[in-house]
Amino acid sequence: xxxxxxxxxxxxxxxxxxxxxxxxxxxxxxxxxxxxxxxxxxxxxxxxxxxxxxxxxxxxxxxxxxxxxxxxxxxxxxxxxxxxxxxxxxxxxxxxxxxxxxxxxxxxxxxxxxxxxxxxxxxxx
Numbered sequence: 053x054x055x056x057x058x059x060x061x062x063x064x065x066x067x068x069x070x071x072x073x074x075x076x077x078x079x080x081x082x083x084x085x086x087x088x089x090x091x092x093x094x095x096x097x098x099x100x101x102x103x104x105x106x107x108x109x110x111x112x113x114x115x116x117x118x119x120x121x122x123x124x125x126x127x128x129x130x131x132x133x134x135x136x137x138x139x140x141x142x143x144x145x146x147x148x149x150x151x152x153x154x155x156x157x158x159x160x161x162x163x164x165x166x167x168x169x170x171x172x173x174x175x176x177x
Contacts, residue, residue, distance in 0.1 A: 079134040083112075086137040090114055093143050097129050105129045111143065111156065111165060120156070120165035127152055138176040146175060 083092045094110045107129055109122040127133055131149035138144065142157040153170045 079136050080132075084135065084137065085114070086141045086143070087139050088141050091119060091137075091141065091143075092116075093135055093137070095133060095135065095145075107133055109145065109156070122156070122165075122167060125154075136176060144170070144176060146172075 082094050085092050090113065092112045092114065094112065096108045096110065097105065105128065107125050107127045109120075109125050110118060111120040113119050125145075127145070127147045128150070131147045133145060133147050135143060135145045140157070142155050144153070144155050146153045153172060153175065155168050155170045155174075156165050157168075158164070159166050
């Protein structure tokens with residue numbers, strides 16, 4: 053009886069540890085899908101390629117083809133960055149430490165992604 057109790061306690065502790073260490077926070081999920089399911093967003097550490105360590109945004113299609121790369125994001129990897137899609141397939145990116153906030157959406161021809169500086173009032177709720 054004692055061994056089964058220890059096993060249950062050990063199993064419970066392992067499950068709780070795995071849940072608490074999942075690594076992805078809300079609005080920081082790699083590959084989060086747009087509202088239409090057509091696109092996914094990823095942020096990568098671009099510090100290897102540059103003197104300054106910054107994030108690199110990539111938007112992929114649902115078939116994993118690269119649709120857009122913003123290698124000039126200028127958001128430091130030392131700051132927390134959050135991202136989410138709104139209902140209109142617009143991607144929002146926010147740095148909580150330095151206040152930078154951008155949105156990305158396809159132009160009227162649905163051919164090119166356009167980055168726009170935003171304000172916190174517009175961040176999707």
